[in-house]
Amino acid sequence: MAVATRNRKSARRQKVEAAINYPLDWLEERSGLVGATKYFLFRKVPGDTNWFHTLGSATLTAFLVQAVTGVILAMYYKPDPNSAYQSIQHITNDLTLGWLVRGMHKWGASVFIILMFFHMARVFLFGAYKYPRELNWIIGVTLLAVGMLEGFTGYLLPWDQTAYWATVVGINLNGTAPFLGPFLADFLKGGAEIGQNTLTIFYSMHMLLIPGLIFALIGLHLYLVIRLGVTSPPWSREAAGSDWAERDEPTTNGRSGLTRPGPRGNGENG
Amino acid sequence: MEPQHGDRPHLPGPSVYPIGFAAGIACILVGLIVNPRIVAPIGAAIAVVFGFLWARAATTEFRGETVEPVEPERREVSPTAEAGAVPAQHAEAAMPEPAPGDRFPRSKFLEGATLGLGGVIGGLVTVPAIGFMVLPAYIDQGYPQVDLGPLDNFTEGQWFVTSFFMHPEQGEVSHRTAYIRNNGLLDGEPSFTIISNRCAHLGCPVQPNGPVQDNQKKDVDGPKGQRIALTPMIPAGGFGCPCHGGQYDPEGNVTSGPPVRGLDRYEYAIENGRLKLGKPYSVTQVDGVGKNARIHKYKLTGPGQHVDGWEQILYPLQPPH
Numbered sequence: 001m002a003v004a005t006r007n008r009k010s011a012r013r014q015k016v017e018a019a020i021n022y023p024l025d026w027l028e029e030r031s032g033l034v035g036a037t038k039y040f041l042f043r044k045v046p047g048d049t050n051w052f053h054t055l056g057s058a059t060l061t062a063f064l065v066q067a068v069t070g071v072i073l074a075m076y077y078k079p080d081p082n083s084a085y086q087s088i089q090h091i092t093n094d095l096t097l098g099w100l101v102r103g104m105h106k107w108g109a110s111v112f113i114i115l116m117f118f119h120m121a122r123v124f125l126f127g128a129y130k131y132p133r134e135l136n137w138i139i140g141v142t143l144l145a146v147g148m149l150e151g152f153t154g155y156l157l158p159w160d161q162t163a164y165w166a167t168v169v170g171i172n173l174n175g176t177a178p179f180l181g182p183f184l185a186d187f188l189k190g191g192a193e194i195g196q197n198t199l200t201i202f203y204s205m206h207m208l209l210i211p212g213l214i215f216a217l218i219g220l221h222l223y224l225v226i227r228l229g230v231t232s233p234p235w236s237r238e239a240a241g242s243d244w245a246e247r248d249e250p251t252t253n254g255r256s257g258l259t260r261p262g263p264r265g266n267g268e269n270g
Numbered sequence: 271m272e273p274q275h276g277d278r279p280h281l282p283g284p285s286v287y288p289i290g291f292a293a294g295i296a297c298i299l300v301g302l303i304v305n306p307r308i309v310a311p312i313g314a315a316i317a318v319v320f321g322f323l324w325a326r327a328a329t330t331e332f333r334g335e336t337v338e339p340v341e342p343e344r345r346e347v348s349p350t351a352e353a354g355a356v357p358a359q360h361a362e363a364a365m366p367e368p369a370p371g372d373r374f375p376r377s378k379f380l381e382g383a384t385l386g387l388g389g390v391i392g393g394l395v396t397v398p399a400i401g402f403m404v405l406p407a408y409i410d411q412g413y414p415q416v417d418l419g420p421l422d423n424f425t426e427g428q429w430f431v432t433s434f435f436m437h438p439e440q441g442e443v444s445h446r447t448a449y450i451r452n453n454g455l456l457d458g459e460p461s462f463t464i465i466s467n468r469c470a471h472l473g474c475p476v477q478p479n480g481p482v483q484d485n486q487k488k489d490v491d492g493p494k495g496q497r498i499a500l501t502p503m504i505p506a507g508g509f510g511c512p513c514h515g516g517q518y519d520p521e522g523n524v525t526s527g528p529p530v531r532g533l534d535r536y537e538y539a540i541e542n543g544r545l546k547l548g549k550p551y552s553v554t555q556v557d558g559v560g561k562n563a564r565i566h567k568y569k570l571t572g573p574g575q576h577v578d579g580w581e582q583i584l585y586p587l588q589p590p591h
Binding site: 190 | 332440442443472474513585587
């Protein structure tokens with residue numbers, strides 16, 4: 001009786017699994033996306049990774065929140081000197097849940113920058129910037145600079161007194177850079193003086209140019225993380241890197257040109 | 271050798287149901303225009319029937335029924351032709367076969383042509399776009415002459431906070447402020463001191479260190495809607511910047527704080543008894559006071575940039591305006 005019940009359940013379960021797998025197999029045969037997703041998500045990581053290793057994903061999440069809330073805010077924001085401030089007041093005070101989405105975008109911006117610094121501190125203190133990951137550190141620093149630029153351009157958009165004068169000071173700071181500074185300041189102003197073009201230039205940079213750059217750089221950043229693997233913490237006796245973690249197996253993944261770093265603190269080097 | 275994708279049997283086999291479904295949809299769309307009551311429902315019926323048949327055919331394998339694999343069509347090759355055919359890689363080469371690693375000149379040419387043409391097309395698209403992005407900020411930039419109204423409004427010896435719209439068509443964003451004093455006659459011509467309120471540190475608006483008589487504010491209608499407002503004030507302690515504490519004396523000389531030079535001034539002209547504001551220019555320092563002042567004048571330069579001293583070598587070029 002019990003066996004029969006289990007068999008019946010098992011048959012139903014098989015049917016459900018087949019129903020789930022059928023579209024996945026269809027997709028996999030035509031695109032290989034299922035395998036790629038599995039390769040991305042089920043990577044080998046060192047056994048003693050800890051919570052500090054989640055700071056990078058946290059930063060990515062903060063950026064995605066900014067991207068989504070920013071897209072929604074752009075549906076109601078008017079990048080025009082005569083109506084920008086009023087449109088933000090409208091978003092905050094009149095539109096349903098506008099205060100929440102604007103608040104998420106405003107405070108999330110700081111969260112994004114702060115998490116970038118925490119993530120950078122983790123990478124620095126764990127020595128995760130060392131060979132062969134130097135290039136990923138450089139991309140990360142570029143992301144930090146571009147992220148700050150995103151903050152600078154976004155700060156003008158509320159178009160209140162704080163935003164306006166902070167941007168005046170920021171643009172003039174750029175203007176004091178040697179040699180090309182004056183030209184950089186004029187480009188940011190869109191002319192000799194801050195005017196109606198300044199706001200639209202900042203708006204376009206803030207919502208199109210820089211986010212595109214950030215997405216591209218994040219793609220490169222993640223590609224290198226997947227290729228090189230996650231570093232083990234400094235106190236680990238495991239080798240750094242995903243596939244290298246199994247020391248006795250030869251690397252069969254065709255990643256030529258990479259030497260295999262040994263485990264740290266193995267006694268031979270002191 | 272791996273079988274090519276086309277060699278494998280199709281599962282499920284191709285059917286005509288999708289075509290019938292598409293015909294039904296087309297019939298609906300035509301029917302909606304021609305005759306929504308008769309033709310469109312007929313189309314809907316066709317689409318529903320063929321849609322059901324299509325869905326049934328597509329899920330045969332999944333529903334566990336046996337499916338006859340359909341062999342892919344193959345062109346019949348006559349035995350003689352098959353015997354005579356030579357695989358391409360073994361055919362007599364029109365060109366001498368290159369050594370392994372060598373490349374045909376044709377492939378080199380194609381590579382060069384692809385890169386070259388691609389570069390030209392990319393340049394044709396990119397260069398004008400980048401030019402449009404960058405150049406408007408530097409070309410046709412200038413300072414319009416602003417008519418500040420009759421000279422009589424400027425009492426001799428009295429400072430006025432003078433606010434105006436530099437580009438009235440742009441609205442509030444072109445709001446500018448200058449501090450203006452009528453110095454009286456110099457060699458028979460009226461003399462004015464016109465100081466820009468843009469701090470020479472990083473461009474915040476400097477404020478008079480003294481009373482501003484807001485209750486005596488006077489609005490003057492500019493001929494082009496510049497919305498000029500004159501407010502008497504007494505900058506007894508000169509001018510001060512709220513942002514980072516730069517301090518200036520009433521002639522705009524730096525007395526304290528981070529500014530690298532004195533306050534900018536505006537050129538001016540007097541036409542038909544009206545004061546016209548011209549281009550601003552940069553000033554390092556002013557010797558003397560009022561109409562007897564000697565102004566050390568330089569081309570207009572951004573805040574925070576040195577125009578004299580050794581630091582001026584850091585700013586050899588200024589945008590053209």
